[in-house]
Amino acid sequence: MFNKSVHRRRLLAGAGAALLAPSLVRAQDAYPNKPIKFVVPWTPGGATDNISRIITARMSELLGQQVMIDNKPGGGGTIGTDAIAKSASDGYTVGLITVSMFTMAPALYSKLPYDPVKDFSPMAGMAMWPNMLVVHPSLPAKTVPELIALLKANPGKYNMASSGSGTTIHLAGEMFKQRTGTDMVHVPYKGSAGAMQDLIAGQTQIMFDNMPSCWPHVQAGKLRALGVTSRQRSKAAPDVPAIVEFVPNYVVEVWMGFGGPAGVPQPIVDKLAAAGTKALEAPEVKEKLAALGSDPWPMAPKGLHDRIVSEIAVWAPIVKASGAKVDG
Numbered sequence: 511m512f513n514k515s516v517h518r519r520r521l522l523a524g525a526g527a528a529l530l531a532p533s534l535v536r537a538q539d540a541y542p543n544k545p546i547k548f549v550v551p552w553t554p555g556g557a558t559d560n561i562s563r564i565i566t567a568r569m570s571e572l573l574g575q576q577v578m579i580d581n582k583p584g585g586g587g588t589i590g591t592d593a594i595a596k597s598a599s600d601g602y603t604v605g606l607i608t609v610s611m612f613t614m615a616p617a618l619y620s621k622l623p624y625d626p627v628k629d630f631s632p633m634a635g636m637a638m639w640p641n642m643l644v645v646h647p648s649l650p651a652k653t654v655p656e657l658i659a660l661l662k663a664n665p666g667k668y669n670m671a672s673s674g675s676g677t678t679i680h681l682a683g684e685m686f687k688q689r690t691g692t693d694m695v696h697v698p699y700k701g702s703a704g705a706m707q708d709l710i711a712g713q714t715q716i717m718f719d720n721m722p723s724c725w726p727h728v729q730a731g732k733l734r735a736l737g738v739t740s741r742q743r744s745k746a747a748p749d750v751p752a753i754v755e756f757v758p759n760y761v762v763e764v765w766m767g768f769g770g771p772a773g774v775p776q777p778i779v780d781k782l783a784a785a786g787t788k789a790l791e792a793p794e795v796k797e798k799l800a801a802l803g804s805d806p807w808p809m810a811p812k813g814l815h816d817r818i819v820s821e822i823a824v825w826a827p828i829v830k831a832s833g834a835k836v837d838g
Contacts, residue, residue: 541601541778542575548768549597549605551590553583553701556673557720557802558606558766561637564798568789573781580605583700586674586836587611588623595629599773604782607632607767607814610678613821617829618676618836626818631774634786635767635809637799640740641682642721643753644733649715654737654756657716661692670694671714673702676836681825682718682739682762684832689757709733720764721746722802739763746803765807767814783811 548566550559559581566577582590591611597603612626624630643654649668651657661668672680675698687694697714699705702723709717710732717724721744728735728747737753738744739762754760768786770779789795790806799806809817 541781542573544602545576545578546573546601547580547603547605548577549580549582549590549594549603551582551584551587551593551606551608551611552673553703554579554581555723556702557639557722557804558608560722560802561766561799561804562606562768564795565636565786565789568792568795569785572785572788586615586676586680586698588615588619591615592623594769595624595771597771599631599771599775601770601774601778601782604633604768604770607769607818608678609763609765609821610676610681612818614678614681614825614829615676616822617826618681618834620835626822627815629772630769631772631779632767632769632811632814632818633779634769634783634811635765635807635814636786636790637722637804638763638765638807639721639802639804640738640744640752641678641718641762641764642724642728642735642744642747642750642803643686643716643718643737643739644709644724644728644735645717646709646712646715647732647734648712649734651736652734654751654753657736658690658692658756661690661694665693666695668694668716669697669714671697671699671705671709671717673705673719674698674700676834678762678764679705679718679720681829681832681834683716684834685760685762685828686718686753686757688832689760718762722799722804725803744803746800765817767807767809769811769814779811 550562552558563579570577582593594605615622651660670683708714727733735750737751739753741761743752787808790808
């Protein structure tokens, strides 16, 4: 039997939706109409923070609204990353997508508070660089083979600093230990800046730091560089050998991009992706990234999503073989 009241409610609902649709489109067209928060899950001063500031400064100019850095350190990066996942899907909170928190963390954490594939809207790639094996100048090792010999002769004697358990800096060291049969004591910090400060002071002796944050200290003579973790030598430091020249199958490539929580409307994803990619084309951005030992890494939303999925499969067996595990 035909129900006139139900039919009327459906007509009114349809008319309301039709009226709302143009408003939604206009709101997305006007985006952004206020500042955008960009979450960095680590303390200020590290490689990811420095590079984020370089790129978001240019993005602010392109978008006509300030893209503000919001540092949320702790939990090896999980606290800030989870904050991105749980933010509103309106495009006004975005943040870093990194190899450590999206492709390594699933195998490291017994209770990861977010799903790196389902809980995010990947937007664009930002930068790629190697880690660099650096040591305090007092350490009696000037090459990778000399360091391996020193560690084998003194198992557990020397400390290896990192920016936190489960980060690329930590796992680069764990992979080195695994590949070389050596032993170092892992000393995690809440971010790269504190770890670097103690390394320079001689409180720790070894670190597999992100090249953008440690390279200036090497150039200043405060640290000694023994190798880089990339497949080939870095263009920024051609005299520093790749560790793989001495240690077979040792490669760690570090990348970072950005994204928002799942459900960000596609027009907003596209606008932010375009701004991020365009920012990498600016000569001053390229120059600043090169000075930090990093290369621009343009990557479309789907490409970034696919990279996350593929590298989760790559890192899972490596993490398991290393024995590295983080409770939380």
